[in-house]
Amino acid sequence: MHKNLSNTNASVKTALLLAAGMGSRLSPLTDATPKCLVEVNNIPILQRLMHSLRSHGFKKLYVVTGHLSEVIREYLGSRYSDIEINYIHSPLYKTTNNIYSLWLAGKVIDEPFMLIESDLVFQPKLLKPMLQPDRMAISKMLPWMNGTTVTLNDMQELDAFRLGTVNRNEASQFKTVNIYSFSRSTWRTVWERLDQHISARKVGGYYESVFAELVSAGKITFSPVFFDADYWYEIDTLEDLWEAEKMFPVHSSPQIAIGEKLHTLRQSVSTRSEKVVHTIIETSLSSVPLVAAKVKLVPNTL
Numbered sequence: 001m002h003k004n005l006s007n008t009n010a011s012v013k014t015a016l017l018l019a020a021g022m023g024s025r026l027s028p029l030t031d032a033t034p035k036c037l038v039e040v041n042n043i044p045i046l047q048r049l050m051h052s053l054r055s056h057g058f059k060k061l062y063v064v065t066g067h068l069s070e071v072i073r074e075y076l077g078s079r080y081s082d083i084e085i086n087y088i089h090s091p092l093y094k095t096t097n098n099i100y101s102l103w104l105a106g107k108v109i110d111e112p113f114m115l116i117e118s119d120l121v122f123q124p125k126l127l128k129p130m131l132q133p134d135r136m137a138i139s140k141m142l143p144w145m146n147g148t149t150v151t152l153n154d155m156q157e158l159d160a161f162r163l164g165t166v167n168r169n170e171a172s173q174f175k176t177v178n179i180y181s182f183s184r185s186t187w188r189t190v191w192e193r194l195d196q197h198i199s200a201r202k203v204g205g206y207y208e209s210v211f212a213e214l215v216s217a218g219k220i221t222f223s224p225v226f227f228d229a230d231y232w233y234e235i236d237t238l239e240d241l242w243e244a245e246k247m248f249p250v251h252s253s254p255q256i257a258i259g260e261k262l263h264t265l266r267q268s269v270s271t272r273s274e275k276v277v278h279t280i281i282e283t284s285l286s287s288v289p290l291v292a293a294k295v296k297l298v299p300n301t302l
Contacts, residue, residue: 020066066093161212
């Protein structure tokens, strides 16, 4: 039985998107396109996210950029509907990891916010319980999942983070979805520890290591929010993209309201060069042969 989450704080209205990475495992798609603008059935991941944020009344978005940052800026501009958009550029994106990106955000953000990774697709309705501070999205373990997990105690409360350890047979172990909400006090505690890591030149790690330390020390905690594994997917590889397109078919694509649209994709995104497309088609994808067949030039009509 999942713990009932009560609404005891004002809803979070600010989001932080980490989008500095190169997305090398999605190459050649990410050679000319930022990972967050890779299309899932012709709809960029970022557009799906913006639709979700707008539907939940978000007012501000911070985006940490790095790889092809100018393409993301041209795509989003400075405002999406009622959402003000601000950019934080990571000049060291080629040699650092998400711990550095999150640390950079601490120089700008001093308010409750929701942290979201830029490679996630999910049903917008899943965000609703995440709008309260100090929560984390988790999911039942499935065969395709890897990376950081957490364990819960008998009261369905967060017990510990496990970095790189996956035991799919342990009932108390759950996959982190990489969506977190923070109160101001929790965020200040997290950023102080992030600053210690960065000062020690630990820039190649993951922010989950900081969360793990602070949870173990009893300095912070998150209330778990359970995401149904049938309604979200993390896209790291071409195989992931293929699976996500089966989960989010064309008919489920988010619709943009009348009078509202994003800036058109830059030429490198909406009209990919023939060279890149031919490279995609020629890439060996024996394990997922349909991916290559589905790649095509699609003009942005929104």
